[in-house]
Amino acid sequence: MAFSHYPEPLARLIQEFTRLPGVGPKTAQRLAFFVLRMEERDVMALASALADAKRKIGRCSVCFNLADAEPCHICRDARRDRGVICVVEEANDLVAMEKTRTYNGLYHVLEGALSPLEGVGPEALRLAGLLKRVKEGGVREVILATNPTVEGEATAMYIARLLRPLNVKTTRIARGVPVGGDLEYADEVTLARALEGRREM
Amino acid sequence: MGNYKVEGIVLRARDFGEADRVLTILDRRLGKLEAVAKGIRRPRSSLRGACQPFSQCVFLLWRGRTLDGISQAEVVRSHARLRDDLLLLAVASYIVELADEALRERDPSPEAYELILGLFDWLETAEPSLETAHHVLRTFELGLLELSGFSPSLEACATCGRPEEAGPQAGRLAFSASAGGLICASCRQAADSSGLILLAPGTVKAMRFLSRASPQQARALRLTPQAAKEMGAALRSHILYHFDRRPKSLDFLDTVLGR
Ligand SMILES: [Zn+2]
Ligand SMILES: [Zn+2]
Numbered sequence: 001m002a003f004s005h006y007p008e009p010l011a012r013l014i015q016e017f018t019r020l021p022g023v024g025p026k027t028a029q030r031l032a033f034f035v036l037r038m039e040e041r042d043v044m045a046l047a048s049a050l051a052d053a054k055r056k057i058g059r060c061s062v063c064f065n066l067a068d069a070e071p072c073h074i075c076r077d078a079r080r081d082r083g084v085i086c087v088v089e090e091a092n093d094l095v096a097m098e099k100t101r102t103y104n105g106l107y108h109v110l111e112g113a114l115s116p117l118e119g120v121g122p123e124a125l126r127l128a129g130l131l132k133r134v135k136e137g138g139v140r141e142v143i144l145a146t147n148p149t150v151e152g153e154a155t156a157m158y159i160a161r162l163l164r165p166l167n168v169k170t171t172r173i174a175r176g177v178p179v180g181g182d183l184e185y186a187d188e189v190t191l192a193r194a195l196e197g198r199r200e201m
Numbered sequence: 202m203g204n205y206k207v208e209g210i211v212l213r214a215r216d217f218g219e220a221d222r223v224l225t226i227l228d229r230r231l232g233k234l235e236a237v238a239k240g241i242r243r244p245r246s247s248l249r250g251a252c253q254p255f256s257q258c259v260f261l262l263w264r265g266r267t268l269d270g271i272s273q274a275e276v277v278r279s280h281a282r283l284r285d286d287l288l289l290l291a292v293a294s295y296i297v298e299l300a301d302e303a304l305r306e307r308d309p310s311p312e313a314y315e316l317i318l319g320l321f322d323w324l325e326t327a328e329p330s331l332e333t334a335h336h337v338l339r340t341f342e343l344g345l346l347e348l349s350g351f352s353p354s355l356e357a358c359a360t361c362g363r364p365e366e367a368g369p370q371a372g373r374l375a376f377s378a379s380a381g382g383l384i385c386a387s388c389r390q391a392a393d394s395s396g397l398i399l400l401a402p403g404t405v406k407a408m409r410f411l412s413r414a415s416p417q418q419a420r421a422l423r424l425t426p427q428a429a430k431e432m433g434a435a436l437r438s439h440i441l442y443h444f445d446r447r448p449k450s451l452d453f454l455d456t457v458l459g460r
Contacts, residue, residue, distance in 0.1 A: 116294035119449030157287045178244040189250040
């Protein structure tokens with residue numbers, strides 16, 4: 001036991017903190033000491049928030065978004081356009097999309113991306129659910145908003161191929177130079193893509 | 202001391218920490234090496250495009266305590282098409298995975314570098330088709346096996362060393378992954394015959410040729426569908442038998458190839 005020179009409950013807390021991403025032993029110790037100095041009711045609030053989040057948050061059975069209700073608040077929302085589905089890799093990509101406040105359709109969260117090199121194949125993604133939604137009808141357009149990485153592009157190409165026989169309009173989000181970026185520092189590939197995706201002004 | 206320059210092919214890129222990525226680069230002179238691209242996952246990073254898998258780049262590296270880092274990168278050939286087509290992506294992924302597995306770190310292999318670069322150029326310039334994919338895959342497998350010392354025995358019986366004829370009047374030859382290549386009629390009787398793959402003499406001759414051919418020479422060879430198919434079966438069993446683990450990219454490759 002690495003933290004055995006501490007009293008057992010403290011050692012255990014430190015050990016548990018090291019499970020978090022990006023938290024090494026040093027940070028874990030700092031966090032644990034901070035918890036000891038906190039008010040008891042704040043510690044209880046933190047503990048119950050952790051337990052609640054884990055217990056109450058699940059995946060929406062329609063779009064696989066993280067949700068505390070079934071279906072999720074987006075799938076339930078009658079004001080949203082049910083004819084458009086935006087496909088994203090992870091739930092946090094959906095949040096990023098929502099923050100733009102320009103999209104009013106539904107989503108589909110894949111919970112990952114195809115990665116030939118890591119052995120992540122189509123069966124690991126939520127593709128059956130997407131196909132089912134499109135086959136049920138009423139969907140005019142599927143927007144592929146996977147990341148512009150090798151994995152994201154492969155996923156988009158794969159889904160486009162799956163959807164082809166279903167006769168639904170399938171689009172890919174444009175890729176280009178980031179806002180606040182500098183043309184001089186943009187790589188050749190990004191610049192070429194930006195040029196391809198140019199629009200008339 | 203200080204910085205040094207490498208010209209290499211990015212074999213793979215894996216996320217590291219919050220914003221970094223570790224690249225496996227195959228350099229012409231130094232062989233396979235790893236280097237960290239700090240901050241590359243931030244949108245403003247100037248390294249982003251250069252550090253994509255399959256691209257050929259010039260990198261300026263700084264020496265780190267455990268891992269060297271990339272300070273500058275310039276794309277020589279981006280091979281963007283290999284990332285923009287499912288079939289080409291599947292083939293290129295298999296190529297880099299097997300190369301990464303077979304080559305040792307910092308062990309120079311200019312032959313492997315030329316082989317992979319030549320095959321990437323071939324994939325990019327040919328019309329993407331299943332025939333081309335199989336032709337490139339077989340050329341790669343035979344070339345890589347040859348230069349990494351895992352080559353199957355194609356000139357003589359793998360068990361007793363008796364030369365194996367592949368002339369026009371020769372009958373079909375038997376290939377055994379567990380024996381390590383061709384196996385003659387008398388050794389075949391002693392051995393377990395369950396995993397035997399029969400090859401036409403023409404297939405064996407094409408395999409011998411592709412083992413030592415440059416990508417340019419390999420491309421000029423007319424590979425019959427039968428030879429491609431037999432060779433594919435023999436090499437698949439040979440690779441699965443002699444490598445420590447099943448290549449992760451194999452299932453995706455088979456899906457795309459429609460197997
Ligand atoms: Zn939902
Ligand atoms: Zn023999």
